[in-house]
Amino acid sequence: MESITVHPTMPNNKDHKLHIAMFPWLAFGHMIPYLELAKLIAGKGHRISFISTPRNIDRLPPLPPNLSTLITFVKLPLPQNANLPEGAEATSDIPEDEGPYLKIAYDSLHQPITQFLTSSKPDWILFDFAPYWLPEIAQNLGIPTAFYSIVLAAPLAFLGPTSPEVPPDDRKLPEDYTVPPKWVPFPATVSWRLFEVLRLYNQISGDEKNVSVLHRFMEAFRGCDLIVVRSSTEFEPEWLNLLEVMHGKPVLPVGLLPPTPQDDDENVMWRSIKDWLDRQSKNTVVYVAFGTEAMLSQEEVIEIALGLEKSGLPFFWVLRTKQGSDAVKLPEGFEERNEGRGVVCRSWAPQLKILAHDSVGVFLSHSGWSSVVEALTFGRPLVLLPMSNDQGLNARHFGEKKVGYELPRDERDGSFTGEAVAESLRMVIEKEEGRVYRNKGKELKPLFGDRKRQDLYVDRFLDYLATHQRRRLI
Known part of the structure; x- marks a missing residue:
């Protein structure tokens, strides 16, 4: 050439x-x-x-x-x-x-x-x-x-x-x-x-x-x-x-x-997801996803699951796990107890379309820049749980700008509790002190989109x- x-x-x-x-x-x-x-x-x-x-x-x-x-x-x-x-x-x-x-x-x-x-x-x-x-x-x-x-x-x-x-x-x-x-x-x-x-x-x-x-x-x-x-x-x-x-x-x-929008409204998977999202109230759904590469540990999966359950909020969780004997497991009975209120999706999900839906009120994310751009393109506030590389630095940066609230963790080992997950989600999605994050998402939507x-x-x-x-x- x-x-x-x-x-x-x-x-x-x-x-x-x-x-x-x-x-x-x-x-x-x-x-x-x-x-x-x-x-x-x-x-x-x-x-x-x-x-x-x-x-x-x-x-x-x-x-x-x-x-x-x-x-x-x-x-x-x-x-x-x-x-x-x-x-x-x-x-x-x-x-x-x-x-x-x-x-x-x-x-x-x-x-x-x-x-x-x-x-x-x-x-x-x-x-x-x-x-x-x-x-x-x-x-x-x-x-x-x-x-x-x-x-x-x-x-x-x-x-x-x-x-x-x-x-x-x-x-x-x-x-x-x-x-x-x-x-x-x-x-x-x-x-x-x-x-x-x-x-x-x-x-x-x-x-x-x-x-x-x-x-x-x-x-x-x-x-x-x-x-x-x-x-x-x-x-x-x-x-x-x-x-x-x-x-x-x-x-x-x-x-x-x-991101460039995708025109696949006829996709069977999206239709079933959209049906579930359509049944939820506006700005109430917790969307949970940690990108294509972050693999949660067994302890992290359990605490996130317990936090989603304790929050009482509807949730859509894209859960990627290792296969075989190393596969992490949800708490026993978790999916049965939350049937109708929550969805656990173990395959790829159309993230852009989900974030664009009016029912989504907060995005629980690893604070990867691409995911944050997608969230703010639709004005969604974030709860941040950084996993690796630049994500921790991003989380501090986004915290300063009030586009996301970082989930409290142990300073030495990075562990967190289900209670902290529930409190963080409820604060950003419902409480007065979370209004700054909700407002900032709306304020930045015109810039990011x-x-x-x-x-x-x-x-x-x-x-x-x-x-x-x-x-x-x-």
């Missing part, structure tokens, strides 16, 4: 059609936001090469017919790793503790992606945190790079600076990560709880066999020409500005990427890429 050559005297950037390569990390929580941005860019006539592994590409949602000629999927086979199950190509295919082996296999794509970039010569490549080695390859080939982060600016800023103008990160102990960093110049609570740091400490520190996640992020910041964030200046202006100072390079928000505003963000982003490209060619 050849890139389009641009003549320096072209009249304006809208006439300049780019060829952009995208290389997300092997997690659907990363691939889907990359694909959403790819569709918005292709919708403006630019070409996309979307690079991943064969099985992951085959599992992505189908493209709209009008974009199929502009988005090309590039399949790079994932090298075998003896520590991974056969056919494992995404984080959803493996337990969390096997994540380092998937990163090692991913790092082995160094050579095939070099070959692809050499032959296709895209105008830009957007890459994720994991391929920290990619900027050097691209630089040698004369291809500019943008680190496209699906993570918000606030948790990115927490990770640490690369600019010599900013005091260096000297955190060493787990406790050092439980307070906002010294380089944050404004009041903030964005930090990890102690139990979160202890769970993530290996990813922060790494070892002789594994490159730490923190190192990957820092090298991505250092090596890229541009930092692109799935965020908006209306939502977190102070953090986006700080990020620019911390890394001494341009930071561009690319918008909130609200604004497709014209999203379109402007993409236009500004493409304008920057085209201008930068033109300067290089003059």
